[in-house]
Amino acid sequence: MTDASYAWIYEDPIHSYFSFFTTxxxxxxxxxxxxxxxxxxxxxxxYLLAVFAVCDIFTSCAHSAFQPIVHMTYGGFYFFPRHGKIVIAGKSFDSIFTLIFIATYYQTFLVLAYHFVYRYKIVSRGITTSCTNNWKRLHWAFLGVLINILYIFGMILISSRFTPSEETREIAPIEIEEIYGIDLRDSNRGFTVLAVRVFYAL
Structure with missing residues (x-):
């Protein structure tokens, strides 16, 4: 992939061993x-700790299985599978798996935010007044589920802008094929791209 003397640190098999160990x-x-x-x-x-633990297990497994290569260019960030082309029943799942990686990455922030809310409510109990002071466990569980549903809906809503189109395939950097041996112009190759900007030579 690269000729850097330190490349062995982040390339296979070291990367696979590290990912397996941390998972x-x-x-x-x-x-x-x-x-x-x-x-x-x-x-x-x-209950909050249990949700955190389950979420962390799911996130770790998803990242180990779906962790893509992230390539930064002047035009944006390209995410594509580390383990080669993933085609099931003639359909490429590369883009779906990279989106799962991105979604589970930010999922942890929701749980952490809930931790901070819980700690604030415990510390400020009896000091401040709030409409949530009389909330029961069911109310907090409902709020957590609702926020998670909105998060997933938002990810699905904007995912269409991340998945490859004819335009993003055409402007895919040639350097990716040169470095990784992966041609993103191949229609059977899926990827996710963020913040693409097209630069035109003057």
């Missing part, structure tokens, strides 16, 4: 956390 650590550590939560009574916070 295994995530699954084991979060699995242990779920076991502790199941066998220990620590109050309502247990």
């Amino acid at each position: 295994a650590v995530s699954v084991c550590s979060n699995g242990l956390l779920l076991f502790i939560l199941y066998t220990t009574k620590i109050g309502p916070y247990v």
Whole structure:
């Protein structure tokens, strides 16, 4: 792929070993956390921690399976599968898998934001007044599910702008094929591209 002396750090097989190791650590550590939560009574916070652990396991596995190569150019960021062309029943799933990677990447921020909201409510209990002071566990669960649904809907809504079109295939940088041996002009190749800008020579 590259001739840099340090390229072995981020290329296979080192990258695959690293990805497998970190995923295994995530699954084991979060699995242990779920076991502790199941066998220990620590109050309502247990549900938030459980959601966080499950989300982290899902995110780690998704990133290990779908982690794409990210190539930055003057025109934007190109995401394409690291493990080659993914075609199932004659249909390319490259773009779908790269979108799953992007979606699960930002999914963690939703859970972290919920953690901060919970901590704020605990610290400010009895000090501030809010319409959520009398909320039950069901209300907070409903809010979390609603926000997640809106997030997924938003990702689906804008994903059409990320997936390849005839225009983005035509302007795909030749350097990607030269470096990675992947021709993004191939209609069976899927990719995701963010913030494409076309530069014209004067």
